[in-house]
Structure formats: structure tokens, C-alpha cells
Amino acid sequence: MEQQTHNNKIDQKVFEELCDAIGRENVLDNIEERVCSPFDTSEGKSIPDLVITPHSTEQVSSLLSIANKHSIPICPQWAWTGLSGGDVPVKSGISLDLKNMNRIEPLNARDLTVTVEPGVVIKDLQDEVAKSRLFYPPELGSAGFSTIGGRVAESTGGMIGMKYGVTREYVLAMEIVLPDGSVINTGRKTLKSVAGYDLTRFFVGSEGTLGVLTKITLKLLPMPEKIGTVISFFSDIDSALNATDSILIKNHLHVRSLEFADKICIDAIRESTEGEIPEEVGALLLIDVDGNEKNVANDISRIDALCRENSALNTSIANTDEKRNTLWDIWKSISPSLFKVNSMEFNEDCSAPRSKVKEALKKVYELGKAHSLQVAAFGNVGEGHVHLSVICNNGKVVDVPVNNLISQIFKDVVSVSRSNRSAQGVGDTKSEYIGLELAPHEIEIMRDLKRMFDPKSIMNPGKTFGNSSVHRNTHYK
Ligand SMILES: Cc1cc2nc3c(=O)[nH]c(=O)nc-3n(C[C@H](O)[C@H](O)[C@H](O)COP(=O)(O)OP(=O)(O)OC[C@H]3O[C@@H](n4cnc5c(N)ncnc54)[C@H](O)[C@@H]3O)c2cc1C
Missing domain, CATH: 3.30.70.2190 (Alpha-Beta Plaits)
Structure with a gap:
């Protein structure tokens, strides 16, 4: 192994065990490869001890079983377009880079479904199904580079959710590697299935904290004329x-x-x-x-x-x-234009019942004025979802008035709307606000479920309910 790790659980013996199981060529330990993998658009950064690039479910399974045995943190990732630090390995350990798992299974257009590996880029998926005049509706500004694994793990929304709904509504079935290395299949590859609890939905939006999604079956629709x-x-x-x-x-x-x-x-x-x-x-x-x-x-x-x-x-x-x-x-x-004309902007988002959007926006602008800061708003008001950009021209990334304003916006907007995480995931940067939106008993049930699937907490530790770091610049669309 090239150098000392942050995580003292990865010694030479564990390193060799990983190389034997996954192949030396898929275990990246030199500093160049490690510094290039660990951040997203939230600009959070934390260098992993190793980056591992598996090619198959079997390799992911071997990796997780070794990591679980030695209690090594695993952070799944690939395209790093997330906005809330979900793909930043805040506890070091292993960054699980899924770029090589990018196959699309042959499409049977008559089934209106397609099965893909998590590393498939959304645009490639859309282009492939378009050949059969089908379409996968969830559409984001990041379609050209974000992957289906990240999008399902963050349960992303998008620009045409008004008519077609969000990612969650299109996931029919999944193959998932659990933290102990076992492989489960959830859901059915049919357009309808109601047997048992909906485990598929449970893993949608789990932000890499419960297991690794290795195959995803999606519902498709006929392309509008x-x-x-x-x-x-x-x-x-x-x-x-x-x-x-x-x-x-x-x-x-x-x-x-x-x-x-x-x-x-x-x-x-x-x-x-x-x-x-x-x-x-x-x-x-x-x-x-x-x-x-x-x-x-x-x-x-x-x-x-x-x-x-x-x-x-x-x-x-x-x-x-x-x-x-x-x-x-x-x-x-x-x-990007807001960013260009101002030296810094901080992106947040919130959701309100449609009838309360005016009230929520009024509160946001009042709070901006009270803090002597400008807040720009844009977004899908059809769905009651608004992106908020706090504009800051003093050039500082960590700024107390900005953080105060954002906290206050979250508190006041939640009092109107009940939701401040309507997109972009919770990740690391928004985890301190989760208690504003979820009741303590809801959080406790979620923590119990996390413990059941991941008793050693190796999967993306520090995210969703973890300790958050400071606000960082998030800049998108
Ligand atoms: C220009 C732009 C516009 C955007 N617009 C929107 C928007 O309108 N609405 C919205 O909701 N979001 C939006 N986003 C953010 C969006 O959430 C991300 O684009 C996307 O979800 C992350 O995909 P990724 O492939 O980059 O995943 P990454 O950033 O690499 O990972 C994201 C999260 O998923 C987890 N993960 C990734 N793969 C797996 C896997 N196989 N198994 C388990 N966990 C996994 C990671 O651990 C991490 O927590 C936008 C981002 C950009 C840059």
C-alpha cells in the first residue's frame, strides 16, 4: 500500500485481502487517485483511504463483507453531482466508485421497463430508450453527467415532475448489496406488484446509508409526440x-x-x-x-x-x-448566472403545498431583508418546489450572517410548508436541519431501521442523521 491511511482499520493485511477479492487493479491507493474522488458540488472535501472501482455485483459483495468484518466506512459514489455532500467520504475509509458498473440490459420495449447498472449516466439511458420511442421522464439539469445510482439514492425530483412525478415513481425493482455482503432483490420487474412491504421504496432516497444499489429496473413511458x-x-x-x-x-x-x-x-x-x-x-x-x-x-x-x-x-x-x-x-x-454576477451564492430548496407558495416566498424575502441579504427564488412552482439562492458578495464561503439566514429560512419555511428537503438529498450539509422536518419518533424509527440493516454503521456514516459540517457553496442548474 502506497501510504498511511486515516483509518487505522486498513492495514497492509486488510489491503491485501481487498486486492485478492476485488483485483489489485481495482484498488486505487495512490494520492492522485484518492484526491480526485472525494467531493461533490457542495465543495466539501475529505480524502478516502482507498478508492475501489468494482465491475460486478460479486465484487461489491466481497468488498462489503470485508469492510463489514473490519468496520471500514464505505461511501458509494460516481458522478459527484450531488449538492449536499452525500458522496463525500466524511469518515474516510473506502470511496466505492461505481463508474465501471454502467451496463444497460437489452430493452424489451413491450414490457415498458429497462434494467440498468447504477453507473449509467441519465442522458445515455434516455438516448438508449428513445431508440424504441420510449422515455424515462425524471429530468434534471444534471442529466448529462449524473447517474441513475445517484439519482435513485437521492430520490431526485426534476423539471417535469409536475406531470410525470419524481424518480421514486419509476423504480420498480432493485438488486442491492447489504452491508454484510449479502445480495437481496426487492420489488418485481412488472408494472404492478403489491406483495409485502415496499422495500424498493425504502431504499430509494437512502443516500448510500443502507446498502449499495447494483441493479435498478425502471418503468418507461411511450414518448409524447x-x-x-x-x-x-x-x-x-x-x-x-x-x-x-x-x-x-x-x-x-x-x-x-x-x-x-x-x-x-x-x-x-x-x-x-x-x-x-x-x-x-x-x-x-x-x-x-x-x-x-x-x-x-x-x-x-x-x-x-x-x-x-x-x-x-x-x-x-x-x-x-x-x-x-x-x-x-x-x-x-x-x-450559474447568479454565481457569475455575484461573488458567492448558497443554494437551498424548500417545498410548500401549492396554496402556500406565496406565503413561503414572502417570508423568505422578509428574512432576506432583515438580514440585509438578497435571496433569489426560482423553481417548479407547479409542484410548490422552489430553489433559493442566498447571494453573498463578500467573497467568504463560511459566513455567519448567511448561515443565520439559511437556518432562519429553514425554520420559518418549515412552519409554513413542512418541508425543506424537497430535492438534493440531506447528505452531510443538511443533516443538522432534519429535526426541523421529521418528528423525533420518525427519526428514531429510521435510526432503528438503519441499525437493523447496518449494525456497524459502515454505510456512508455521518450522512442524513450524522453531524453536519458548515454550509458550503452549492451552485447548480
Ligand atoms: C446542474 C445540477 C442540477 C440539479 N438539479 C436537481 C434538481 O432539480 N432536483 C434534485 O433533486 N437534485 C438536483 N441536482 C442534484 C442531484 O441530486 C444529483 O445530480 C444526483 O442525484 C447525484 O447523482 P450522481 O450520479 O452525481 O451521484 P453522486 O453525487 O456520486 O452520489 C449522490 C448520493 O448517492 C449515493 N449513491 C450513489 N450511487 C449509489 C449506489 N449505487 N448505491 C447507493 N448509494 C449510491 C452517494 O453515496 C451519495 O449519497 C442537481 C445537480 C446539478 C449539478
């Missing part, structure tokens, strides 16, 4: 939010996505929109509908009219795929 997009500009937030009620509740339009952005976000992206957004715009809605050509055209013109009825200053319809992609690219650039 056409997608249409409308962008609508309003002078103020209330008019934009009233328009969303008018579209969804009063006129029952089942839209694919319904995204909102406030003035701070709009100001940040104005430059990249080639003058399309007038100065007086204080809020915008970006709305997608899908279906057959005729229905899409009909829905788009109704949405256009409803936005205008709710005082929209201007509405623009994307008639071509090129224009649609441009609008969505601009949308995805909100967070």
Missing part, C-alpha cells in the same frame, strides 16, 4: 403565481412543467437572452405541455391567453425544437 413551450413575463410575483392557479386549478390544464423565476434571477440571465426580457419584468413562467400535435397547439394557445388574462406583460411561444432548447438552456443557466 410533441412538446410545446411558452414563456410569459409578468411585472410582479403575485400575477405570475395567480396565472399558475388559473392554468392548473381553474382550467385543469395538465402541464408537463411550470417553472418560475423572480427578478433577481431574471436580471442575472438578461444578458444571455439577447434583449428579449424587458427591464420592467419582475417574474417569469416557463411552461411545457406535451401530447399529440393538435392538443399541444390547443393547450399552448389557452395558456398564452390565461397568462395575458393574469396581466402578463408579454408571452412568447416556442414553435421549434431549436427555440424550445434555447429557452430551456437559458433557464438552466439561472444558477
